[in-house]
Amino acid sequence: MTDRKSSTLEAATVSALARLLGYPPLDADTAARIAAGASNAVAAVRATATVPLFDAEPGNYLAELERLAGPGP
Amino acid sequence: MIDPQHATLVEAAAALARGELSSEALTQACLERAHRLNPALNCFLRIEDEAALAAARRADAARAAGHPLGVLHGVPIAVKDMFYDPARETSSGSEIRRGFHGPATATALARLKAAGAIVLGALNMTEFALGPTGHNPFYGACHNPWNPDHIAGGSSSGSGAAVAARIAFGTLGSDTGGSIRLPAAANGILGIKPTYGRVPRTGAMPLSWSIDHVGPLARTAADLARLLGVIAGHDPADPTSSRRAVPDYESQLGAGIRGLRLGVPQNFFFDDLEPAVGTVLEAALAALESAGAQRLAVNVPGAQHLTELGRTVVYTEAAALHGHWLRTRPEDYSPQVRARVATGVAIPAAAYAEALQLRALVLRRVCDEVFGACDVLVTPSLSIEVPTLAATDVGGSASMWSTIGRLLKCVAPFNYLGLPALSVPVGFTANGLPAALQLVGRPFAEATLLGVAAAYQRLAPWHECLPPVH
Numbered sequence: 001m002t003d004r005k006s007s008t009l010e011a012a013t014v015s016a017l018a019r020l021l022g023y024p025p026l027d028a029d030t031a032a033r034i035a036a037g038a039s040n041a042v043a044a045v046r047a048t049a050t051v052p053l054f055d056a057e058p059g060n061y062l063a064e065l066e067r068l069a070g071p072g073p
Numbered sequence: 074m075i076d077p078q079h080a081t082l083v084e085a086a087a088a089l090a091r092g093e094l095s096s097e098a099l100t101q102a103c104l105e106r107a108h109r110l111n112p113a114l115n116c117f118l119r120i121e122d123e124a125a126l127a128a129a130r131r132a133d134a135a136r137a138a139g140h141p142l143g144v145l146h147g148v149p150i151a152v153k154d155m156f157y158d159p160a161r162e163t164s165s166g167s168e169i170r171r172g173f174h175g176p177a178t179a180t181a182l183a184r185l186k187a188a189g190a191i192v193l194g195a196l197n198m199t200e201f202a203l204g205p206t207g208h209n210p211f212y213g214a215c216h217n218p219w220n221p222d223h224i225a226g227g228s229s230s231g232s233g234a235a236v237a238a239r240i241a242f243g244t245l246g247s248d249t250g251g252s253i254r255l256p257a258a259a260n261g262i263l264g265i266k267p268t269y270g271r272v273p274r275t276g277a278m279p280l281s282w283s284i285d286h287v288g289p290l291a292r293t294a295a296d297l298a299r300l301l302g303v304i305a306g307h308d309p310a311d312p313t314s315s316r317r318a319v320p321d322y323e324s325q326l327g328a329g330i331r332g333l334r335l336g337v338p339q340n341f342f343f344d345d346l347e348p349a350v351g352t353v354l355e356a357a358l359a360a361l362e363s364a365g366a367q368r369l370a371v372n373v374p375g376a377q378h379l380t381e382l383g384r385t386v387v388y389t390e391a392a393a394l395h396g397h398w399l400r401t402r403p404e405d406y407s408p409q410v411r412a413r414v415a416t417g418v419a420i421p422a423a424a425y426a427e428a429l430q431l432r433a434l435v436l437r438r439v440c441d442e443v444f445g446a447c448d449v450l451v452t453p454s455l456s457i458e459v460p461t462l463a464a465t466d467v468g469g470s471a472s473m474w475s476t477i478g479r480l481l482k483c484v485a486p487f488n489y490l491g492l493p494a495l496s497v498p499v500g501f502t503a504n505g506l507p508a509a510l511q512l513v514g515r516p517f518a519e520a521t522l523l524g525v526a527a528a529y530q531r532l533a534p535w536h537e538c539l540p541p542v543h
Contacts, residue, residue, distance in 0.1 A: 014419045021418055022400045030412045037412075038419035041388060044381030045424045045431070053430045061283075062270045064433040065491055066317055068440045069268075069517035 008039040075099065078106075078539065082148055082242035082296035089136075089147040096136075096147025100129035100191050103149040107193060107240045110542055114216045116225070116234035118154050118164060120194040125149065128191045135189075144299055146189030151241040153229050154195035155202060155278035156182040165278045166198040166228070168211045168405045169398055179276030180311065181245055181287050181304040188303045193241055196231030200410045202247055202280050203391070204228055205255050205480045206465045210407045214462050217259060218540035219506050223459050226259035226480075228252040232290050233260035238542055243291040243300045249280045249387060250380075251484030253288045254496040254511060258454035261498040261507030261535065263297050263526060264290040268517045269491030270315035272301075273308035279394055281387040282313070283429065284488050292536045294497070294527035298322035301519060317517060325520045326527040331365030333525065336447030341376035342483050346456045353508040354453055357499035360532045361525070371446050374438050376486060382435070383489030385420055385428040392417025409467060436490050440515055449525055450513040452483045454496040459506035487513055495522040498535045507535075 011031035018026050026034070075088045088094055107120045132147040155165045157175020164170050178186075186192065197215040199207060207215040207230030215230035217223040218238040225234040229246030233256025236244050246253040248266040257264025265288045272287040279285060289300035305319045337343070337358070346354075362368055392399070395414040403411060443450055457479050464470045465477060487494040494513045502508050510529075512522045530536060 009419055017418050018415065021396065023415065023418065024400075024403050026415070030408065030415070033412050034416045034419050037384070037388070037416045041381045041385040041416075041420055042424045044378040045385055045428050048375055048378050048382060048431050048435065049427055051434070053427065053434075056430050056434065061429075061432055061436075061491065062313055062315060064436060065268060065270060065516040066315060068436065068515060069317070070515060 007043070009035040011035045014038070078239045081293045082291055083293070083299060085242055086145060086148050086299070090141070096129040096132040096191060097126060099147065100125050100149045100193070103193055103240055106238075110238050110240060113221055113542060114218060114234050114238055115213045116197055116215050116231035116238065116240070117151070118195045118197050118212055118231070119162070121161065121192065124161070125191055125193050132189055132191060141189075143188030143303070145185060145303060147191060148189065148242050149191045149193050150185060150243045150245070151193045151196050151232070151235050152182055152245040153198050153232050153247060155198060155247060156245060157276040158182060161195065163195070163278070165202070166200045166209055166212060169402055175276060177276055180273040180308045181277065184304050185245065185300070196229070196235055196244060198230055199228035200407055201414070202228040202249060202252055202278065203410050203413045205251060205477060206462070207256070208462065208466060216462070217459065217506065218542045219261060220504070222461050222463070223506055224259060224462050224465055226256035229256045229290065233257055233262060233264070236260065236262045236290050236292060237540055239539070243289055243296055245304070246288060246290050247277055248286045248288060248488065249284050250383065250488050251481055253286070253290060254454055254484045254494060255480060257290050257496040258498070258507065258509035259459045261538070261540070262290055262292050263294060263495065263497050264288065265297055265301060265495040265519065265522065266487065266493065267301060267305065267519055268315070268493045270313055271493070271517065271519065272304050273311035273314040275308050275311040281390040283386050283390060284383055286488065294523050294530055295323060295326055297526070298326055298523045315517075320520050322520050322523050325524055328524050329365065330361060330525055330528045333366045333449065334447040335361060335366050335368050336371035336443055336450045337368055338373045338376065338450065338452060339370045340372050342373070342452040345479065346453060347458055349458055349502040350453060350456060350508050353500040353502060354510060357510050357529065357533070358451065361529060364528055364532055369447060371443050371450065373450070374442050375435060379435070379486035379489050380481060382428050382431065383485060385424055386489070388413070388417040389420050389425040390417070432489065439490060444515040449521060452511045452513065454483060454509035454511040455480065456483055458502045458504050483511055492516060493519045493522055495526055497526040497529055499529070499533065500535055
């Protein structure tokens with residue numbers, strides 16, 4: 001990872017993580033593509049996580065969907 | 074004799090119930106059409122003549138004995154090749170699962186069969202349901218019945234093409250990032266991704282247990298309502314399925330849309346809309362207004378991040394599901410799908426957990442801001458004209474990745490949110506390929522979406538157009 005503002009994962013880091021998980025070596029293009037995809041995904045999390053999640057109820061997403069639904073049949 | 078080229082699923086079921094034809098004759102007609110068209114479309118991975126005809130004969134015998142099976146009694150359908158059935162192979166469109174037989178029948182498939190449906194065969198799909206175009210290096214690409222040079226959409230490519238080509242009256246698909254709605258849009262039919270938890274995923278190949286959805290594709294809102302009514306509802310084997318009662322979707326189709334508030338997003342979804350698509354969508358919105366719906370502007374908060382939030386979850390869970398094979402059989406993946414499933418290796422666990430924890434907060438905000446102001450959110454299903462297979466193939470075009478991104482742009486956000494989303498065809502662009510609107514509702518508002526689609530189809534019966542395949 002680089003600085004806080006423009007963090008993007010480097011392909012070499014992806015390759016190292018893949019080795020750690022026991023994957024066969026990734027070619028440079030694949031590692032670069034994975035780095036870009038993962039960086040975009042994590043950036044969206046950072047941009048959305050603007051409030052503390054410390055008191056958020058863990059997990060039960062289905063219950064939240066049911067709560068937000070209108071009256072049932 | 075009813076002609077599968079023209080009858081809808083509901084019409085076929087009614088004709089069978091009246092005894093105007095046998096399931097065996099109808100199934101035979103569909104099988105003949107499948108064999109005739111599949112060389113051009115490649116929508117079926119396996120056409121299962123013997124099993125289908127045997128099931129049709131059993132259905133006819135049951136009816137003759139006065140034992141109706143259900144609302145799909147004798148109706149030929151087909152399923153994406155990722156719903157397990159111990160009696161048949163389920164390849165998931167992959168090399169790795171070639172020849173695999175699942176341990177138990179998928180709940181959605183079992184419910185369709187119990188309602189009397191006849192399964193014609195297994196439908197083509199993107200490898201492991203990861204990709205929006207319908208390319209498949211192991212089984213060949215699925216082709217669009219409106220023009221075989223164009224994509225059928227993915228990942229439920231065969232599910233879209235088989236309905237559009239009038240081979241099957243309805244199909245079963247899955248949707249983790251648009252995989253029901255994209256093929257529906259590209260093929261000029263309807264498809265619904267129900268609310269997360271509405272349809273059990275038991276026995277469906279998993280891609281991402283937090284984001285996967287199962288749903289039907291069909292030619293009309295009434296057909297879709299019937300199929301959804303059959304497969305929806307709690308399954309004790311799937312703890313993520315809702316215990317909420319399933320409405321009678323079909324009974325609500327004629328309610329009309331007078332006074333219904335249609336929210337048209339002013340941010341994100343209509344940015345970069347191709348003008349040819351915009352013209353068709355505008356005509357559809359005007360038609361809905363002419364039937365009494367009100368159009369109003371809304372803002373979808375955080376819309377630009379929703380797809381990537383979903384990918385944070387999907388990539389991580391897919392990497393976990395595929396970890397063993399990524400270590401032991403990497404050469405058995407296509408390079409593209411291998412890269413997609415391996416992306417999870419580079420996503421920090423903390424980001425994955427944060428994306429999951431954020432989900433309810435983001436959903437609440439969207440529901441408050443959007444569905445506080447409108448009843449149904451309306452977006453494009455596809456913001457571009459349906460592209461060619463060549464333009465979206467690996468190395469086929471410099472803009473390939475951009476095109477793939479634009480295919481997913483309007484549909485993927487609603488997988489993270491888990492909201493119900495339906496794609497309805499609204500005409501054709503100048504290239505002769507379909508265009509479609511996406512209708513999105515608050516949680517468990519499938520009946521409302523089906524009602525809007527039904528109202529639109531009464532105004533503009535695009536579903537009666539026949540694709541130029543014979």
